[in-house]
Amino acid sequence: MRLGYHTGYWSAGPPRGALEAVLEAERLGFDSVWTAEAYGSDALTPLAWWGARTSTIRLGTAIAQLSARTPTAAAMAALTLDHLSGGRFTLGLGASGPQVVEGWYGQPYTRPLARTREYVAIVREVLAREAPVTFDGAFYPLPLREGGTGLGKPLRSTVHPLRADLPIHLAAEGPKNVALAAEIADGWLPLFYSPRMDATYRELLADGFARRAPSHPGRGPRPVEEFEVSATVPVVVHDDAERAADAVRPFIALYAGGMGAKGANFHRDVLARLGYGDACDEIQSLYLAGRREEAAAAVPLELVQDIALVGPPDAIRSGLAAWRQTAVTTLLVQADPASLALLAETLDGGPAPAS
Template identity: 70%
Template sequence: MRLGLHTGYWKAGPPAGAAEAVAWADAHGIDSVWTAEAYGSDAFTPLAWWGATTSRVRLGTGIAQLSARTPTATAMAALTLDHLSGGRFVLGLGASGPQVVEGWYGQPYARPLARTREFVAIVRDVLRREAPVTAPGPAYPLPLPADAPGATGQGKALRSTVHPLRADLPIHLAAQGPRNTALAAEIADGWLPAFLSPALDAEARALLEEGFAARSATLRPAAEFEVCASVPLAVAGSIAEAVDLVRPHVALYAGGMGSASANFHRDAMARLGYAEALAEVSAHYTAGDRERAAAAVPEELVREIALVGTPADIAEQVARWERTCVTTLVVQTDPRALPALAPLLAAS
């Protein structure tokens, strides 16, 4: 199991120590660094900026939102970064949720699985560069039909002027529900789960096998499929102290990253048996009481989805993750802590 670093969402500005952590990761054999986007900073620019001083570490979007860019624009950014990094870019994609897609991008959220399938197919066509890119739609028709609202009828199928460095540039999908987890195994090169737990490993493996059964022979073999799981990490003098450090993170995702009726992060954690507690967390968060929301996060839930406690505690917990389908443990922590944490995780 390899080790990665997730630099996380930006708050008011760039995360302190992120540039130094990326450079350290590159120099010390960390597998990958990942960036995020919601409705502030984007996922591509930090990789280009921080990654410019690196030569070995893989650079992944974790995740780039489908609705933020057209499939062809996403492919352009991906092939550009892949050239600039010497073939180290990983395109992580995700559908996000209706609050962001409809509220921030002004796009309809309906049929996210079908849209994901169309989106990935177009990106792969751009990267293969075998012919001018066409797509039937309905979400992303190329060229735009002449009878579409506002169309001039002069659209032309085009092929990228730039030859991609890798026609098989890896595409990973963020997925939390059962159907899109299986979809990742069917059409992508990797899965980016969040709020996974070793307790759900058998279920995760079954869903991946379902997707592998429908996988095209033109893609990488299933044996090369990656599972890069984002896992919060907090070191403290005890497990209880470390749990308290992670509780606000869980409360944010359970209560603030989605609506009352559609929160995929909360749904993922609820599969561990904490639906009632998470409903309380969400209610407090929605009411504006973030302190009570964090306090309502069960300690047992945090211990299932995070690495928490003393160095000895974390070493024991990492050993449990090594027995799962996860191929890269992507830790979510203060980037400034990476030099101290990496030896601990490797030693375990």
């Protein structure tokens, strides 16, 4: 199981020490570094800016939102970053949720799975560059069929992609979406993965793999054997497990309570499937009432320990053993940048590389 570093969302401005953390992750031998976007900073610009200072670490978006750009624009960004990084880019995509898609991007959130399927298909057509891109879809018709001048024509990318099979990963939480990732993508980006749910996730992935179209040489999806599962996992090393959990509780409260409307919060549903439905109801009620500190305090220690690695180094090493038995191929660490060396030592069980 490889290690990756997740820079997370920006708050009011750029995260402090992000560049130093990215460089440290590469020095420590981390496999990849990932950026995020919500409704503030975008995921591509910081990745290009920080990634320009690196030479070996893989660069990924976790996630670039579908509604933030058209499929062809996403493909353009992907092939551009792949060229500039020497073939180190992974395009991580996700549908986000109705509050952001309809409230921020002004687009409908209807049929997100069908929309995702069309989106990925078009990105792959652009990267394949075998012919001018046309697509007879319900969401992304190319050329435009209605409402335009009628002068649109099929086009082929002027730039030749460095890799026609540039990897595409999908963020997914619901069962059908997880299976879709296994069917059409090269990897899955789960949030709130828990080793306790590993058997269920393996079944969902197997369902998707069974529907996977045969691979074509030089273009995705890649063989099932190369499929990646890169799970975002908060990691906090502290002698007191409760104190360590306190660093993660606001993150969980935000997702369970504030990242989605009541009755339409996919993050909350994942935690409910873990058995924390009642706790999530309380967290959401407090969060939506503006009582955020109380919402965070209502997150049980057991929930934190299910989806994160927190506590003394020995406890984290012990907990990591369960993660190594899962379908997860890369642990995307969310952590204090200053503690990356300690985390690498703790997670790998040996000393960090010397400067």
